[in-house]
Amino acid sequence: xxxxxxxxxxxxxxxxxxxxxxxxxxxxxxxxxxxxxxxxxxxxxxxxxxxxxxxxxxxxxxxxxxxxxxxxxxxxxxxxxxxxxxxxxxxxxxxxxxxxxxxxxxxxxxxxxxxxxxxxxxxxxxxxxxxxxxxxxxxxxxxxxxxxxxxxxxxxxxxxxxxxxxxxxxxx
Numbered sequence: 001x002x003x004x005x006x007x008x009x010x011x012x013x014x015x016x017x018x019x020x021x022x023x024x025x026x027x028x029x030x031x032x033x034x035x036x037x038x039x040x041x042x043x044x045x046x047x048x049x050x051x052x053x054x055x056x057x058x059x060x061x062x063x064x065x066x067x068x069x070x071x072x073x074x075x076x077x078x079x080x081x082x083x084x085x086x087x088x089x090x091x092x093x094x095x096x097x098x099x100x101x102x103x104x105x106x107x108x109x110x111x112x113x114x115x116x117x118x119x120x121x122x123x124x125x126x127x128x129x130x131x132x133x134x135x136x137x138x139x140x141x142x143x144x145x146x147x148x149x150x151x152x153x154x155x156x157x158x159x160x161x162x163x164x165x166x167x168x169x170x171x172x
Contacts, residue, residue: 030158031056034067036134039158060144063155066135076133081107084133085126104157112142121145123152129161 026041033046033054040056040063049055054065070077079087082099085107089097097109108125119142127134136159138152 033065035129035132035162036065036067036136037158037160038063038065038136038155040155061138061140061148061152064135064137064139066137067132068135069132077131079133081126081128081133084128085109088124088126088135102153106156108156119143123149123156125156125159127159127161134161 026043028039029042029044030037030039031044031046031054036054038056041058043058044056044061044063045058047055047057049064051066052064053067056063068076085099089095089099089109089111094109094111094113097111100108100110102108106125107127108123110121110123112119112121114120120139121142122137122139124135124137127136136156138155140148140152
């Protein structure tokens with residue numbers, strides 16, 4: 001009987017781990033780079049990505065941060081956040097994407113893209129600080145996007161910047 005209880009306890013623990021998605025192992029972890037901070041989890045690791053200011057990866061998601069200083073283009077500091085966002089959509093040839101505004105005050109767009117034979121879905125937020133525009137993208141396999149959308153929004157609400165101009169005040 002004692003062995004049966006141990007076997008049952010082990011099987012129960014494995015089931016909780018498998019069906020619980022090990023969420024209880026995840027701890028918040030704040031990453032900061034070049035004046036931006038975002039709180040993800042300890043399942044994310046920072047990696048180098050040549051064209052990005054910061055790149056974070058977990059088994060199910062990537063998060064990229066791109067800082068575009070106003071000094072990159074004469075007059076860029078005069079652009080509105082909506083103009084920057086629309087230009088980002090146009091330059092990246094994402095015709096099905098449209099500039100949207102969340103209830104929390106974020107300017108964002110969503111898109112799907114095929115990469116290496118797999119479909120990925122992205123949620124991209126744009127921000128304007130005192131000296132730069134920021135493009136922050138959350139990407140995952142399209143089949144996981146709906147399941148992870150609440151988590152993505154939770155992460156998006158944790159973004160903060162040094163020299164903030166147009167980042168909304170939101171409660172996480």
